[in-house]
Amino acid sequence: MASTPVETEIRRLIAAAGPMPVAQFMALCLAHPERGYYMTRDPLGAAGDFTTAPEISQMFGELIGLWAVSLWRLMDSPDRIHLVELGPGRGTMMRDALRAAQVVSGFVSAATIHLVEISPVLKERQRHTLGSLGLPVHWYDSLDDVPDGPLIVLANEFFDALPVHQAVKQADGWHERVVEIGRDGKFAFGVAAQPIPHFERVVPAALRLAPLDALYEWRGDHMALEIARRVVRFNGAALVIDYGHAESQDGDTLQAMGAHSFADPLRSPGSVDLTAHVDFQALRETAESMGARVRGPVGQGDFLRRLGIESRAGALKKSNTADRTVDIDVAMARLVEEDSSAMGRLFKVIAVAHPGLGPLPGFDG
Numbered sequence: 001m002a003s004t005p006v007e008t009e010i011r012r013l014i015a016a017a018g019p020m021p022v023a024q025f026m027a028l029c030l031a032h033p034e035r036g037y038y039m040t041r042d043p044l045g046a047a048g049d050f051t052t053a054p055e056i057s058q059m060f061g062e063l064i065g066l067w068a069v070s071l072w073r074l075m076d077s078p079d080r081i082h083l084v085e086l087g088p089g090r091g092t093m094m095r096d097a098l099r100a101a102q103v104v105s106g107f108v109s110a111a112t113i114h115l116v117e118i119s120p121v122l123k124e125r126q127r128h129t130l131g132s133l134g135l136p137v138h139w140y141d142s143l144d145d146v147p148d149g150p151l152i153v154l155a156n157e158f159f160d161a162l163p164v165h166q167a168v169k170q171a172d173g174w175h176e177r178v179v180e181i182g183r184d185g186k187f188a189f190g191v192a193a194q195p196i197p198h199f200e201r202v203v204p205a206a207l208r209l210a211p212l213d214a215l216y217e218w219r220g221d222h223m224a225l226e227i228a229r230r231v232v233r234f235n236g237a238a239l240v241i242d243y244g245h246a247e248s249q250d251g252d253t254l255q256a257m258g259a260h261s262f263a264d265p266l267r268s269p270g271s272v273d274l275t276a277h278v279d280f281q282a283l284r285e286t287a288e289s290m291g292a293r294v295r296g297p298v299g300q301g302d303f304l305r306r307l308g309i310e311s312r313a314g315a316l317k318k319s320n321t322a323d324r325t326v327d328i329d330v331a332m333a334r335l336v337e338e339d340s341s342a343m344g345r346l347f348k349v350i351a352v353a354h355p356g357l358g359p360l361p362g363f364d365g
């Protein structure tokens with residue numbers, strides 16, 4: 001197969017500087033400024049590479065919108081609130097959320113919409129999706145640039161796309177996993193020659209006695225720290241929904257998806273999606289270290305049921321034709337069921353909140 005532009009760039013960097021950490025490889029594949037996966041395409045939907053919860057059913061975004069309204073009320077309905085979404089894809093979740101939130105007076109007029117998005121293609125999609133609402137929408141490349149103030153942050157399938165580091169345990173310590181050029185001239189995984197200094201102190205307690213060749217994944221904590229800093233300093237909360245594990249564990253979860261099938265993460269760099277599971281324990285500990293109060297993780301199925309997805313589905317069915325009724329049931333099952341073909345258990349929800357905020361819907365009973 002012909003090499004992709006990102007592959008050419010990665011080969012050049014490896015030739016110049018040696019094997020490249022997996023996190024750098026992933027960052028280049030996804031976010032290379034001109035040729036990265038997200039910079040050049042809309043990956044969502046049937047014609048793309050993967051489908052997300054808001055694209056499965058409007059019920060998802062609607063319930064998230066009502067969650068945001070409840071939170072705003074818990075904050076004593078401030079006159080101005082930043083409604084921030086990280087990685088909004090096509091803007092579908094925000095559109096559905098705002099439509100549902102309109103039933104409560106005051107929230108939508110208090111909200112300013114801030115979208116954090118690196119993809120020019122998806123920014124354009126979001127502009128199109130949200131344009132007809134007649135609300136001011138602002139775009140940023142980074143959460144750091146969003147103005148200060150009370151906020152509600154929403155992030156669905158965002159953290160899994162952030163670059164993940166991997167380390168492999170060897171007799172003399174943990175070595176960073178790298179991408180190198182194999183004997184056959186293709187990309188191959190390897191490990192850095194030297195162990196990472198003092199890494200035993202960083203690895204979670206559960207992994208200290210891990211056997212040789214165990215693999216541990218971690219992400220930079222800037223995003224979690226910045227979310228927690230803002231909710232503690234300005235009041236508010238963040239809702240993070242993603243697939244991953246509730247407790248830190250070992251194992252390689254780096255995966256590539258193209259055209260709705262798993263692919264080899266090292267082939268076709270920049271042409272397939274690369275993700276890794278979210279370590280919710282790490283997210284929790286980072287947020288708590290900033291003084292935030294963390295709820296969950298709870299399974300997406302339990303979360304959506306507590307927010308009332310069954311009655312929302314019932315209402316939708318009443319206002320639709322009989323053939324749409326089946327679609328609504330199928331969509332709900334995909335979002336909440338707990339078997340491996342559905343999202344209810346693998347996908348989890350966590351809230352990072354100001355410590356003064358009372359019980360949050362979806363988490364506390």
Ligand code: SAH
Binds near residue numbers: 038052119122155157
């Ligand atoms: N939340 C959407 C899209 C999920 S796909 C949905 O549920 O349908 C991941 C999204 O995050 C895309 O919009 C992608 O362009 C964006 N993204 C990925 N890495 C990013 C980064 N480092 N900063 C900002 N946005 C990013």
